[in-house]
Amino acid sequence: MAPEREELLKVTNLRAGYGRVTGVADVSVEVRRGELVAVLGPNGAGKSTVLRAVSGMIRPWGGGVALDGRDVTGMRSDLLVRAGMVHVPEGRRVLPRLTVEENLRVGAFTRRNRPAVRAALDEVFDRFPRLRDRRAQKAGTLSGGEQQMLVIGRALMARPKLLLLDEPSLGLSPLLVREVFAMIRTLAADGQTVLLVEQNVAQGLAAADRGYVLTAGRVTASGASAELSADPSLLRGYLGSGE
Amino acid sequence: MIRAGTAGRVTAGLTAATLVLAACGEGSGSGGAAVYRIGLVTSSAGPFASNAKTMEAGAAYAVKLLNEAGGIGGTEVELVKVDSQNNPATTATLIPQLATKQKVLAIVGPVDSAGCEVACTAANKLKVPIVSPGAARPGVLENARPYGFTIAQPDADNSTPVLTKIVQEKGLKRAAIIGDEANATTKAQADLFRSVFGSTGVQVVKTATFKSGDSSFASQVTSVASAKPDVLALAAGPDDAGRIAREVRSQGQTFTLLGTGSLQSGGAAYVAAGGKATEGTLAAAQYDPHSAAPAAKALLDKAQAASGQAEIPLNFAYAFDAVHMIAKAIEEKGVKSDSDGVVKGRVAVQEALNGMRNHQGMADATTFKDGIAQRPQLRAVVQNGKFVIDKSAG
Amino acid sequence: MLAQQLFNGLLLGATFCLVALGFNLVVGAMDRLNFALGETAMVSAVLGALIMTETPVPFPVAFAAATAIGGGVAVAVYYLSFRFVSADFPTASILSSLGCGLVLTAVVTKAFGSHQRSVPDVLSGVRLDLGVLTVSGAQLVILLLATLLTAGLYLFLERTPWGTAIRAVSDDATMAGLLGVPVQRVILLTFALSGVLAGAAGLLTGLAYHSISPFDGFTTTLTALMIIVLGGLGSVTGGVVAALVIGLIQTLTVAYLSATLRDLIVFILVGIVLLVRPQGLFGRNAGVLERV
Numbered sequence: 001m002a003p004e005r006e007e008l009l010k011v012t013n014l015r016a017g018y019g020r021v022t023g024v025a026d027v028s029v030e031v032r033r034g035e036l037v038a039v040l041g042p043n044g045a046g047k048s049t050v051l052r053a054v055s056g057m058i059r060p061w062g063g064g065v066a067l068d069g070r071d072v073t074g075m076r077s078d079l080l081v082r083a084g085m086v087h088v089p090e091g092r093r094v095l096p097r098l099t100v101e102e103n104l105r106v107g108a109f110t111r112r113n114r115p116a117v118r119a120a121l122d123e124v125f126d127r128f129p130r131l132r133d134r135r136a137q138k139a140g141t142l143s144g145g146e147q148q149m150l151v152i153g154r155a156l157m158a159r160p161k162l163l164l165l166d167e168p169s170l171g172l173s174p175l176l177v178r179e180v181f182a183m184i185r186t187l188a189a190d191g192q193t194v195l196l197v198e199q200n201v202a203q204g205l206a207a208a209d210r211g212y213v214l215t216a217g218r219v220t221a222s223g224a225s226a227e228l229s230a231d232p233s234l235l236r237g238y239l240g241s242g243e
Numbered sequence: 244m245i246r247a248g249t250a251g252r253v254t255a256g257l258t259a260a261t262l263v264l265a266a267c268g269e270g271s272g273s274g275g276a277a278v279y280r281i282g283l284v285t286s287s288a289g290p291f292a293s294n295a296k297t298m299e300a301g302a303a304y305a306v307k308l309l310n311e312a313g314g315i316g317g318t319e320v321e322l323v324k325v326d327s328q329n330n331p332a333t334t335a336t337l338i339p340q341l342a343t344k345q346k347v348l349a350i351v352g353p354v355d356s357a358g359c360e361v362a363c364t365a366a367n368k369l370k371v372p373i374v375s376p377g378a379a380r381p382g383v384l385e386n387a388r389p390y391g392f393t394i395a396q397p398d399a400d401n402s403t404p405v406l407t408k409i410v411q412e413k414g415l416k417r418a419a420i421i422g423d424e425a426n427a428t429t430k431a432q433a434d435l436f437r438s439v440f441g442s443t444g445v446q447v448v449k450t451a452t453f454k455s456g457d458s459s460f461a462s463q464v465t466s467v468a469s470a471k472p473d474v475l476a477l478a479a480g481p482d483d484a485g486r487i488a489r490e491v492r493s494q495g496q497t498f499t500l501l502g503t504g505s506l507q508s509g510g511a512a513y514v515a516a517g518g519k520a521t522e523g524t525l526a527a528a529q530y531d532p533h534s535a536a537p538a539a540k541a542l543l544d545k546a547q548a549a550s551g552q553a554e555i556p557l558n559f560a561y562a563f564d565a566v567h568m569i570a571k572a573i574e575e576k577g578v579k580s581d582s583d584g585v586v587k588g589r590v591a592v593q594e595a596l597n598g599m600r601n602h603q604g605m606a607d608a609t610t611f612k613d614g615i616a617q618r619p620q621l622r623a624v625v626q627n628g629k630f631v632i633d634k635s636a637g
Numbered sequence: 638m639l640a641q642q643l644f645n646g647l648l649l650g651a652t653f654c655l656v657a658l659g660f661n662l663v664v665g666a667m668d669r670l671n672f673a674l675g676e677t678a679m680v681s682a683v684l685g686a687l688i689m690t691e692t693p694v695p696f697p698v699a700f701a702a703a704t705a706i707g708g709g710v711a712v713a714v715y716y717l718s719f720r721f722v723s724a725d726f727p728t729a730s731i732l733s734s735l736g737c738g739l740v741l742t743a744v745v746t747k748a749f750g751s752h753q754r755s756v757p758d759v760l761s762g763v764r765l766d767l768g769v770l771t772v773s774g775a776q777l778v779i780l781l782l783a784t785l786l787t788a789g790l791y792l793f794l795e796r797t798p799w800g801t802a803i804r805a806v807s808d809d810a811t812m813a814g815l816l817g818v819p820v821q822r823v824i825l826l827t828f829a830l831s832g833v834l835a836g837a838a839g840l841l842t843g844l845a846y847h848s849i850s851p852f853d854g855f856t857t858t859l860t861a862l863m864i865i866v867l868g869g870l871g872s873v874t875g876g877v878v879a880a881l882v883i884g885l886i887q888t889l890t891v892a893y894l895s896a897t898l899r900d901l902i903v904f905i906l907v908g909i910v911l912l913v914r915p916q917g918l919f920g921r922n923a924g925v926l927e928r929v
Contacts, residue, residue, distance in 0.1 A: 055815060081817030095808040106805045109798060110817035158817055287751045288852060425897055452896040458846040461645040462891040469638035482753045489847040493773050495764060516755055516848060
C-alpha cells in the first residue's frame with residue numbers, strides 16, 4: 001500500500017435528510033488519495049445530500065465520515081475546511097458583491113501565510129487567465145462559465161486535500177460543460193483528489209476513475225468507470241442514457 | 244357529655260382566640276396603622292425630573308424632622324411616594340389610588356405646573372387637599388379649588404415686575420426667546436417674556452423652538468446668534484436651559500441669559516447642566532436660600548447641616564413647607580389618624596390650609612390667596628456656580 | 638448662518654452615521670436588527686462621561702473606554718438576545734433585544750440616576766474662525782473621530798481578511814462557512830464592532846449636546862432605523878449618505894421652521910422615499926426578509 005493510494009475519505013453507512021424526508025438511506029463511499037471519484041444518479045437520488053452531509057452543510061443522521069483517518073462526522077463546515085476538505089456546492093455560489101479577487105481570498109481565509117496565499121492566487125490566475133482579467137470586477141457580474149471557474153478556483157485557494165464538486169455542469173451550455181470537465185480532468189491529473197457528484201453520466205464516467213451509482217438514497221452499483229460504462233443495462237435501467 | 248364539654252371548650256377557645264386576634268387587629272389599626280399618611284407625587288422622567296427629586300428630598304426631610312419630634316400629637320407621619328413618570332395618564336390613575344387605597348390625608352406635589360394641572364384637578368374632585376411646591380403657571384389651579392394649593396407664585400405675578408426692572412436697568416434692546424411650544428409650562432414662560440419685552444419696548448428679533456429633553460441645541464443657538472440679540476430669554480426647564488447656556492457659550496456668544504422665577508427655582512439643576520456657561524444669568528426669584536428671617540434661617544441652617552448642601556434649593560424648601568403646613572393643619576384641627584375619619588380629616592385640612600396666614604417656614608412667610616402662595620419679589624444672578632439673591636436690587 | 642447650520646447638520650449626521658453603520662453591520666451578517674444598540678450607545682456615553690468627570694484621565698482614554706464598553710455591552714446583548722434564539726423566529730430577537738434595551742436603561746437609571754448627565758467640554762480653548770462659520774474644539778474632535786471611525790471601518794471591511802469575511806457572510810453565510818469562514822465568530826465580531834461604533838457615537842453625541850440622558854437610547858435606535866431604512870438595509874454607503882441627509886434635514890427644520898415639525902418632516906421624507914424606492918436609496922433588493 002503506497003501512501004498515495006491510501007483512503008482519504010471514508011463514508012460509512014451514511015444516513016441524512018431534511019426535516020422528516022430521508023435523502024440518503026445508506027451510503028458508503030471511499031475516495032483514495034489522487035482519485036477522481038464520481039457519484040452518479042438521477043435527480044433526487046440523494047447525491048447532493050451525500051456531499052452536504054459530508055461537508056457539514058447538514059448534520060448526518062447516522063453513519064460516519066472519516067477524513068484522512070480522522071473522524072469528522074457532523075463537524076462544522078469551517079473546521080472541515082481547516083481539516084482539508086472544501087465543498088463547492090451546486091449553483092455556482094459566488095459571493096456576488098465581492099470582487100473576483102476577494103472571492104478567491106475568502107477561499108484562503110483559513111490560511112494565514114500571506115506569501116503562500118499570494119502564490120495560490122497566482123496559481124489560480126494561471127489556471128484561469130480570464131479570472132485574472134476580471135480580478136477587480138464584482139463576482140455577480142461574471143458569466144456562468146466564469147463563475148464556475150471562480151468557485152472551483154476559490155475552493156483551490158485553501159489547498160484542500162479533497163475537493164467536493166456538486167454538479168459543476170448544471171445549467172451550462174454544452175460547450176462550457178466540456179470546458180469544465182476538461183478543467184476537472186486537468187486538476188485530477190495534477191494530483192488533486194476530487195469527489196464529484198454528477199447527473200450527466202456520460203461526462204461523469206468519462207472524467208472519473210471510479211464511480212458510484214445512487215438510486216433512491218442507496219448505492220446500487222459501483223466500480224471503475226470503464227466497468228460501469230461497459231454495462232449498458234445499468235446505464236439504461238437506472239440512469240437513462242445520459243445526455 | 245365529655246364530648247360536648249370538649250367541643251364547648253374548643254369552641255370557647257376558638258372564640259377567645261378570635262377575640263384576641265380581633266383585638267390585636269384593632270390594636271394595630273389604631274396603633275401600627277395609626278399614622279398620618281401624606282402622598283407624594285414625584286416624576287423620574289421629563290423636563291422637571293430633577294426638580295421632582297429635590298422636592299422628594301425636601302418632603303422626606305420634613306417628615307423625618309416631624310417624626311423625630313414625636314410626630315403630630317404623638318402619631319407618626321408616613322410619606323407615600325408615587326412616580327408619575329411625567330405621564331398625565333399615569334398621574335390621573337395615581338391620584339385615586341392615593342386617595343382610596345392608601346387613604347392619604349393630603350398630597351404633596353407634583354412639582355411642575357403640567358403635572359399639577361392633572362393631579363390637582365383629580366385630587367380636588369376626590370376632595371383630597373393637594374399642595375404643589377412648584378406649580379407656577381397662571382391658572383394652574385383653575386379646576387382644583389378649594390382643595391388645590393401651590394406654594395410657588397405664578398411667574399406672571401412674581402417675575403414680571405422683576406424682569407421689567409432688569410430690562411430697564413440693563414438697557415436691553417434686542418431680545419431672542421427660546422422655548423418649547425409644546426410644553427404648557429415653558430410656553431407660559433415664553434408668553435411672560437413676550438409681554439415683558441412688549442411693555443418695555445424691547446424688540447424680539449428671534450424666536451427659536453425646541454422639544455423638551457431635546458439633545459441638540461446647536462441649530463437653535465446658531466439661529467439666535469445670527470439675529471444678534473443682546474439678551475436670550477430662556478423659556479425652558481432647568482436642564483434644557485443649562486444645556487442651551489452651554490451651547491450659547493460654546494458658540495462664543497456673549498449675550499445676557501435671562502430666566503423667569505422658574506429658572507431660579509430649578510437653579511441647582513440649571514447650573515449643574517450648564518456649568519460655567521450659566522455664570523451671570525439673571526432671573527426673577529421668589530425664594531432666598533440665605534434668608535435672614537429668623538424662622539427661615541434656623542430651618543435653612545439645620546437643613547444645610549443635615550443634607551450637607553451649602554444651599555437649600557427652592558423645591559426642597561417649598562416641599563418642606565408644604566409638609567409642615569399640612570402637619571400644622573392636622574394639628575390645629577385635631578384630625579384623627581384612623582381610616583374612618585380620613586374623609587372628614589381632608590375637609591379639615593383643606594379649611595385650615597385655606598385659612599393659613601403668614602406661615603413661617605423654610606421659605607420665609609407664605610400666605611395662600613385662593614390657593615396660590617403670595618411670595619416676595621426678588622432678583623437673582625448666577626455667581627460662582629449658584630443663583631444668589633441680589634439684595635441690593637430689592 | 639446657512640453655512641453654520643449646514644455644518645451643524647453635518648456634525649449631527651456624523652454621529653448618527655456611526656450608530657447606523659453599527660446597525661448595518663449586524664443586519665448584513667445575520668439579517669437581524671439589534672434594538673438594544675441605542676441603549677448600548679447610551680450606556681457607553683454615561684460611563685464615558687463619568688470617567689471624564691470623576692477621573693483625571695485625558696479625553697482620548699475616556700473615549701477609548703467608551704468604545705470598549707460599547708463593544709462589551711453589544712457582545713453581551715448578542716449572547717443574551719441573539720445567540721440562542723432560533724433562526725426560525727426572526728421576531729423573537731426583536732423582542733429579546735428590545736427587552737435588553739429596557740434592562741440597560743433601568744440598570745443605568747438605578748445605578749447612576751435618571752437625570753441628564755452633563756458631559757464636560759474638550760478643547761474648550763480652541764475655536765476656528767473660517768469666516769462663514771466657526772468651529773469649536775469639541776466640534777473638531779467630533780468630526781475628526783467620526784470621520785476616522787467611518788473611514789477605519791471602511792478600510793477594515795475592504796482591506797482585511799476579517800473585514801472581507803464579514804462581507805462574505807453578509808453575501809452568503811452558508812457559502813462563507815463552506816469556504817472556512819467561522820460564521821458565528823464573524824457575527825460576534827460584527828456585534829462587537831457595532832458596539833464600538835455605538836459607544837463612540839454615544840460619547841461624541843454627548844460631547845455635541847453637552848449632556849446625555851439615560852432615556853436617549855430608544856430615540857437613538859429609532860433615528861438609526863430611519864437612517865438605514867432610508868439608505869437601504871445593509872448598505873454602508875447608503876447608511877452614511879442617509880445619516881448626513883437626516884442630520885441636515887433635522888437641523889434645517891429646526892433652524893428655519895420649528896423644532897416641533899422636525900420629526901414629522903423626517904418621517905414624511907422617509908415615507909416618500911420608501912414609496913418611490915422601497916429598497917431605500919442604496920438598497921440592493923426588497924429588504925431584509927427577502928434575503929434569507
